[in-house]
Amino acid sequence: MKTRQTTQLVPHTVDGKTRLIPVPVDTPAPPRDWDALVLNGVTAIAAVVLTASVVWSTASIGDLLAHAVVKPAAYGAAVVFDLAWIACMAVEWLARYDEDRAVLPRRAGHVMLVLAMLAVAAHGKVAGYWEIGLIGAAVSALAKGLWTVVLRHQTPPLDARTRAWIQGELADAGASxxxxxxxxxxxxxxxxxxxxxxAIESRTDSGSADPDRPDEAADDPxxxxxxxxxxxxxxxxxxxxxxxxxxxxxxxxxxxxxxxxxxxxxxxxxxxxxxxxxxxxxx
Incomplete structure (x- = not known):
């Protein structure tokens, strides 16, 4: 059995005074969590694919837009295409416990992904290599598809009653x-x-505004x-x-x-x- 060294607090008495002191002890080492390792590896792969997709889309769309505007503006606008659907995907992940709220960012992400793919394909057509345009557009689809699989795997399944209970809790918090x-x-x-x-009382007391009429007592309000x-x-x-x-x-x-x-x-x-x-x- 594999062990690992940890510390444990044990009582130690000196001159009648007891204190807890750390003492090194050997404890059984837990087995390796292969599920967590695999999930971390898949997440890392998805991050690399997403980075490559952003770089490729930005380069392609930026080169396409550079025909009409200066390059800094073209590439600045080009990066928006991928960042838009990535942001929608992040919002969808945040709303994973509320399926009703996750529908809008999911649909918006699909629309923005299609726009990014069309822009990459258009660059390939303008450059005279429509095959490269189609393949480049597929890169963005692969990146989003992989991330969708990873995020769905990490989303816990909830029954209808549990989702309704969570929505009620969120509604109470939102009301507060x-x-x-x-x-x-x-x-x-x-x-x-x-x-x-x-201020009105102060002006009335000083007699500067709306004084008492002669037929009224001075103390009457x-x-x-x-x-x-x-x-x-x-x-x-x-x-x-x-x-x-x-x-x-x-x-x-x-x-x-x-x-x-x-x-x-x-x-x-x-x-x-x-x-x-x-x-x-x-x-």
């Missing part, structure tokens, strides 16, 4: 991600509304001003609104919280929320 910008937009809107109301109801927002929400409107001082934030919530907040609570916002860890 979609709510992030929605919440940010809502917070910005709430902050703008709160800032506008605070104006009917046209929509004041924030006390208790409509929490201290944390009010601190967040003050922060979004540009308030950075703890005392100013406390005064704003008192105005919005209708009660004096704890200075320590306001300072803690402001500290979290400065550190960028407040939710």
């Amino acid at each position: 991600l979609a709510l992030i910008p929605v919440r940010r937009q809502l917070q910005r809107a709430q902050a703008q509304v709160a800032a506008e109301r605070a 104006d009917a046209d001003v929509l004041a924030i109801r006390p208790g409509a927002v929490t201290t944390k929400d009010a601190v967040r609104i003050a922060w979004d409107t540009g308030v950075r001082d703890d005392d100013a934030a406390a005064r704003y919280v008192a105005k919005v919530t209708g009660k004096a907040p704890s200075p320590d609570t306001v300072a803690r929320y402001m500290r979290l916002l400065r550190n960028g860890v407040a939710s």
Whole structure:
């Protein structure tokens, strides 16, 4: 039996104190995984074939386009033909657990592969060697076919119920991600509304806009001003609104919280929320 040397932690006591120390030990070596070796070899072959296909297609299509444009632009456009279907194939691999999402990149990859093959064949015809054009076009087909076989082999088969379960999990995760910008937009809107109301209250209190009529008491609220109801927002929400409107001082934030919530907040609570916002860890 083949063995290999590894380390194992064993207790060792010196002067009444025990520590775990690494000790070399011989353990049975696992058998060689020929399946993994073969798969790695096939993947390497597919990578070499893909590289050769990109080089050949770029050279052929670039030489064809060079008849009309300068060579740097021609070869820059030529490499797009193969990179397009390669990118579609990569997206198809990423969607391997969702067959519905993998259909579009698979079909798009086939269309882009046909366009690349037609361009290579056209170069052979223009050069006067249509046989070489057909053979060159087959190189791209062989590269994509080989990669399709490799990727399909590594795609685990899933039954319909498992695929439906995975789609449900992805839908939940997608909904959570979609709510992030929605919440940010809502917070910005709430902050703008709160800032506008605070500005209106400030102008009203100073008597610079819409003063009380002579028949109204000085302490009566104006009917046209929509004041924030006390208790409509929490201290944390009010601190967040003050922060979004540009308030950075703890005392100013406390005064704003008192105005919005209708009660004096704890200075320590306001300072803690402001500290979290400065550190960028407040939710």
